Amino acid sequence: xxxxRNILSVGLVASVLAGCSTLSENMRVPEIDEYNNDSRRARVxxxxxxxxxxxxxxxxxxxxRGGGAGEQSGIGVNAFLWRASLDTLSFMPLASxxxxxxxxxTDWYSPPGTTGERFRATAYIxxxxxxxxxxxxxxxxxxxxxxxWVDVPVSAGTASELxxxxxxxxxxxxxxxxxxxx
Amino acid sequence: MRKILLxxxxxxxAALLSNVAQAQTAPTVRVGGYFEFTGGHVSxxxxxxxxxxxxxxxxxxRTVNRDKVDFRADMEISVIVRGKTANGLTYxxxxxxxxxxxTNTGGAGNGGVVDTDEMWxxxxxxxxxxxxxxxxxSAADQLKVSAPSVTNLGESAGWDEFIAPAxxxxxxxxxxxxxxxxxxxxxxxxxxxxxxxxxxxxxxxxFEGEHFSVPNASGLQRDPTQGTIRNEISGALxxxxxxxxxxxxxxxxxxxxxxxxxxxxxxxxxxVGLQDPTAYQAGLNVTFAGLTLGGHYxxxxxxxxxxxxxxxxxxxxxxxxxxxxxxYTMGAFAVGAFYSHGTRDNGPGLSDREQTAYGLGAVYTxxxxxxxxxxxxxxxxxxxANNATNPTALAAAGNGSGGRNRDIDIVxxxxxxxx
Numbered sequence: 001x002x003x004x005r006n007i008l009s010v011g012l013v014a015s016v017l018a019g020c021s022t023l024s025e026n027m028r029v030p031e032i033d034e035y036n037n038d039s040r041r042a043r044v045x046x047x048x049x050x051x052x053x054x055x056x057x058x059x060x061x062x063x064x065r066g067g068g069a070g071e072q073s074g075i076g077v078n079a080f081l082w083r084a085s086l087d088t089l090s091f092m093p094l095a096s097x098x099x100x101x102x103x104x105x106t107d108w109y110s111p112p113g114t115t116g117e118r119f120r121a122t123a124y125i126x127x128x129x130x131x132x133x134x135x136x137x138x139x140x141x142x143x144x145x146x147x148x149w150v151d152v153p154v155s156a157g158t159a160s161e162l163x164x165x166x167x168x169x170x171x172x173x174x175x176x177x178x179x180x181x182x
Numbered sequence: 183m184r185k186i187l188l189x190x191x192x193x194x195x196a197a198l199l200s201n202v203a204q205a206q207t208a209p210t211v212r213v214g215g216y217f218e219f220t221g222g223h224v225s226x227x228x229x230x231x232x233x234x235x236x237x238x239x240x241x242x243x244r245t246v247n248r249d250k251v252d253f254r255a256d257m258e259i260s261v262i263v264r265g266k267t268a269n270g271l272t273y274x275x276x277x278x279x280x281x282x283x284x285t286n287t288g289g290a291g292n293g294g295v296v297d298t299d300e301m302w303x304x305x306x307x308x309x310x311x312x313x314x315x316x317x318x319x320s321a322a323d324q325l326k327v328s329a330p331s332v333t334n335l336g337e338s339a340g341w342d343e344f345i346a347p348a349x350x351x352x353x354x355x356x357x358x359x360x361x362x363x364x365x366x367x368x369x370x371x372x373x374x375x376x377x378x379x380x381x382x383x384x385x386x387x388x389f390e391g392e393h394f395s396v397p398n399a400s401g402l403q404r405d406p407t408q409g410t411i412r413n414e415i416s417g418a419l420x421x422x423x424x425x426x427x428x429x430x431x432x433x434x435x436x437x438x439x440x441x442x443x444x445x446x447x448x449x450x451x452x453x454v455g456l457q458d459p460t461a462y463q464a465g466l467n468v469t470f471a472g473l474t475l476g477g478h479y480x481x482x483x484x485x486x487x488x489x490x491x492x493x494x495x496x497x498x499x500x501x502x503x504x505x506x507x508x509x510y511t512m513g514a515f516a517v518g519a520f521y522s523h524g525t526r527d528n529g530p531g532l533s534d535r536e537q538t539a540y541g542l543g544a545v546y547t548x549x550x551x552x553x554x555x556x557x558x559x560x561x562x563x564x565x566x567a568n569n570a571t572n573p574t575a576l577a578a579a580g581n582g583s584g585g586r587n588r589d590i591d592i593v594x595x596x597x598x599x600x601x
Binding site: 023026027028029030032035036037038039040041043044045046047048049050051052053054055056057058059 | 309
């Protein structure tokens with residue numbers, strides 16, 4: 001009887017754990033601001049400066065708002081790089097576009113005639129400045145094997161070729177804007 | 183563009199495994215801070231005849247009441263460092279420079295000397311949790327859940343900056359575990375699993391800052407006779423989650439320490455020992471559509487406002503206090519209310535000290551980072567003794583200056599700017 005109870009309880013625990021989906025989905029490390037802070041500063045909502053403190057050193061991508069080319073357009077990152085990334089990746093369906101964080105994520109896309117493989121791209125605009133290292137693109141590729149899509153490597157140069165495309169488009173856009181302003 | 187992608191498929195054989203590295207973030211240094219102005223109107227029975235006007239010539243000494251109105255200004259400057267390494271570790275430090283009524287050597291000046299409040303660093307791994315080190319609140323404090331409140335309203339909030347200490351040296355006995363001590367320590371905070379996280383902390387003694395010696399005293403921090411607490415250990419378990427539209431936060435916090443090494447204290451002519459201090463806190467907050475209800479209960483072996491921070495005499499039994507609170511936020515406007523009650527054992531033959539407080543307050547966020555606040559707090563204090571940790575008698579009878587009873591009504595109004 002006791003053994004039966006043990007077996008039942010093990011079964012119960014196992015089913016509870018299974019019902020809770022995976023541990024990794026439910027585990028994360030809290031940010032520092034999730035702990036109590038007894039500073040009087042912590043208890044006021046928002047900041048007069050619009051961000052947490054005045055940046056005196058470094059280049060924080062996380063909280064950049066406006067400034068540079070982005071200021072006029074109301075987006076958080078360089079507007080030329082953002083526009084150029086949209087143009088360059090527009091042949092794929094877009095899944096998500098966050099102009100404040102500067103993240104562009106496409107959905108899976110199969111080039112015409114190649115149904116057995118598909119691609120997905122993620123572009124990160126890294127700041128307000130129009131710089132050659134201001135955009136980073138990651139390409140993901142999958143192949144259909146049997147009934148399942150399987151991750152396969154992408155050749156090393158692909159992402160940087162796409163980045164070059166974005167940069168040249170951004171340069172184009174900028175020279176157009178400068179010409180228009182004259 | 184399609185050509186590039188198609189070209190990729192052609193060279194699959196030669197493809198390298200694409201390794202997406204974590205984005206390394208160059209460290210940033212930010213300067214933030216706050217400025218606060220508060221005006222207070224104090225009606226305190228212990229202010230009656232509390233001030234002596236000295237005799238001059240033929241005019242004899244006499245006593246007068248304290249004024250009812252005072253203004254105060256406060257500020258703090260924070261330096262905030264953050265960074266992230268290529269392997270995903272985040273790191274940083276925070277240094278807070280505060281105005282805390284510190285005077286120049288010898289007590290000169292206007293109390294406007296800047297000193298440090300908290301100063302600490304941390305390293306956080308995306309899988310292993312966070313290690314904090316420095317002058318920082320204990321794990322029990324950082325993870326505690328307490329009654330909700332709005333800016334400067336609470337059982338020991340804006341009001342207690344305006345009143346005189348009672349006969350036992352305390353202004354309030356209602357607070358939460360640790361009561362804000364920043365003794366130099368190390369703190370480990372776990373990752374969060376299914377809404378649960380925990381933390382532990384250790385401080386070898388109660389001192390903070392750069393010193394190895396005890397400020398303004400001969401002796402080292404390592405001397406077991408120094409301070410009021412040694413080997414402070416704290417821990418807490420917290421849960422945060424939501425059920426439908428209802429948010430829930432709950433925590434249990436605990437801390438303990440060893441009493442400093444002494445031969446005891448004198449009580450009723452005999453020598454008695456000290457008890458190691460302990461403090462525990464259980465708290466719950468429930469939030470629904472702008473309304474937050476909650477409370478906390480604190481208990482343990484502590485005295486006055488030294489929640490787990492000072493040893494009490496043998497023979498004194500435990501203390502406890504609780505607070506219930508509610509806040510409601512409508513856009514830029516927030517209101518709050520609380521009720522709080524606490525007792526302290528004054529020893530054999532003496533009635534327990536009892537403090538009761540309730541308050542109502544409102545806050546309007548004029549601009550992001552700028553609050554305007556106003557609140558009213560009423561405090562009733564009974565049976566104040568002559569000493570917080572070693573009471574031997576009640577203070578003088580009555581509710582006048584230095585008396586055992588006290589009634590306070592305080593209204594404060596002010597603004598706090600943060601940047």
